[in-house]
Amino acid sequence: MRSLIDIKDLSIEEIDELIVKANDIIENPKKYVHACDGLKLATLFFEPSTRTRLSFEAAMYELGGNVLGFSEAQSSSAAKGESVSDTVKTVSCYADIIAMRHPKEGAPLVASRKASVPIINAGDGGHNHPTQTLTDLLTIHREKGRFNNLTIGFCGDLKFGRTVHSLIEAMSRYQNIKVVLISPVELKLPSYIKHDVLRAHNIEYVQTTNLEDVMPTLDILYMTRVQRERFFNEDDYVRLKDSYILTPEKLVNAKEDLCIMHPLPRVNEISTEIDSDSRACYFKQVLNGKFIRMALILKLLGVE
Template identity: 60%
Template sequence: MKNKHLVKPDDFTVEEIDSIIELGMQIKQNPREYIKVCEGYLMATLFYEPSTRTRLSFESAMSRLGGKIIGFSDPNASSVSKGESLEDTITTVSKYVDIIAMRHPQSGAAQQAASVSSVPFINAGDGGNQHPTQTLTDLLTIKSCMKRLDNLTIGMCGDLKYGRTVHSLAKAMSRYKNIKFVFISPEELKMPEYVLNDLGDTQFIETNSLDDSIAELDILYMTRIQRERFEDRDEYERLKDVYILDSKKMENAKSDMIVMHPLPRVNEISTDVDIDSRAMYFEQAQYGMYVRMALIMKLLGISK
């Protein structure tokens, strides 16, 4: 995996993904054994779009491995504000660092950047397209909580049209055995046809009812209705609170079902769910740091 780029989850084989998940689990068990493995390495975090969890997760991951970080969290503070092209920015930055992580609001920007990067490039989210490190985070969370990545019924609820996290996770999980998806959304926010077409023979159903679906799920993946993706503000206001998971709904779920969410949440998960032992979304954020530590090590070709 050394020197590879990660633009979308299927850039890696299932075996490569499994090796990242395994290393992430080892790091989680003994994080202090990895505190100097990236000493002398430099990462660039280039965030053309606001982010809290993803940016800090990458920066925490590299810092915990002993490496250093440069970059920006506001493109207006970079030469982008002077009209520099994305290709020129990436070509230049890759002369300074050993690895790059980039978030961009434009779908397809990650592939564009990776095509000119001379160092390993990681897509930290490109518009409504892909978010592969969130997918790795989700896989590590599922493996840690459920002890498997097969034989699962996974409900994805909310914004399935613009939600890049569910697009990437659906594609990734469809590569494992005996997976069933339940896609729960209003008609306006259904899973895109191109994602459904990528699922191959994986079984799925589409519904608009969370109440009717929750009892059969092993995993419920909630998503935020994303205001920033809507051009029509009235449509956003109409749909923003269409699904709200609360403790009452959780009474109908399996005792070992887990609730996941890529965060940030707004109203889609009531705070009374936070104390439920099945709520895994804050732990999920921590798993994200461990899996990014593993990914950085793999792409740099570093072993403990």
Template identity: 55%
Template structure:
């Protein structure tokens, strides 16, 4: 079965990924050339939780390609507030638009949306699960700023448990030759086991540490993340983790002269404003690179008839309930239960959590 949805960046083949990154570079070099390629096309941006960069980046990308936008940035301003299901929202909106970009705080929601959409769905973030276009942003940035996507030592610091940008980046970069990771977090915010399984399977070296300053010296890339208040069950739990990792000019003095600092933004207090003046700070440029990456992805999904993906060949198991309380199947009861076997473990096809 063929489809054109981007739920996980791994939906793209290596060749398609390279094609997208290269096109982003061409658009950046000559944006006027591409300013009318989406004339007459409509994108729906459905944002069920707050966003600045991702939402505006998608909207700007579509408008710079000559297209138009519809959608909402608050579900309370839509029929969702009246109890409309995800299925019904997507079915209706896909009849109005040519492409959908959706952010939803519930894990697996983008995969669920793709089951009912007649147009391409791009996952703009589904809870603490995945954020593929942020990873595309990161890849375009690395390609431009480091000149390569392989043989990089990448430090990831902060909320590695709930950081969907971290999960997506590791999943993708594990497939490039010679990459390794330093995972810097508290025990409470350590990387999920399913991401470790991906690195192990790819033969990608990684180490888990809890100190930033003593591990920054040999990094090629430092990826800082925010401790996400919205992902914690209580304010007390959040306060216990807040402020654990702060990148400042003193810590930067230990880093390589050509190391770059990335951050998906927004930041709170994890990078001091003094670091902004350091030429190695690339997080503001990173946001602009993201617009070009999304322009390329939108173009290919709407204009290139060969830019489709084959569904993964998985043997699904029915009628097994996912025990992840944050999974979409536990909020939208009509969804088909889709699980697959991986190394004799049952894995939810929506949220990638193991079914015990």
């Protein structure tokens, strides 16, 4: 029995397998409509995340399975003080696989050590969110047809943005990747990621505060939201939230085949005028998220 807690749990070959499976699901959806007949996914969301939860639930329903669970801690036994360990031991009796979101970092790892069914980390605080990273990887692969030889710009909140950290980590395993880090000084990528990931893998990277200067070099632009919940201080949030807003003017010198990504939800960091631009891939990402989660559920359940 395997779980997915951290994107590093998966080898490059396993990621490739998931991409192949997701593409097969996209091309042959009918083949999979009964793949999980009689199986149940429990979505244990100790903090609300409508998008991720619905993506998991839609994925399981499209595989013919069923879903049970809760969408916030208040409607679970956690509100009575039950430990994560006890909750997952109990839910293991009802479901075949669990997708868990929890505000505390490391909670899904604790769950995976106690549960008797596979656990999928659906986000643990500001720490890991491996299915978002898989979603991003599927999108990159579908849009670019490769993982090697890419220049990826990450823009916005690079300090607290866990999706950025995980994607950098995942992409660092491929060949000839260049990373461009675009952020206000206050939200720069943490130095341990630069040291432990970028330098450790000899990844070429530049840091800048100016998006337009680097725009022509980018194959992928990964925008992020400056998240209110990651700040202890409201004043800092208000001061920084509008730092980097992508507008059509900023795209004037961008490549024709630039792929603009965003983990969503966006607030205002991508102008809605860009939604109709063929380079906007963020809503395709949402759809890809469902397909890669379907592929992951099949893999962890051992269903062919």
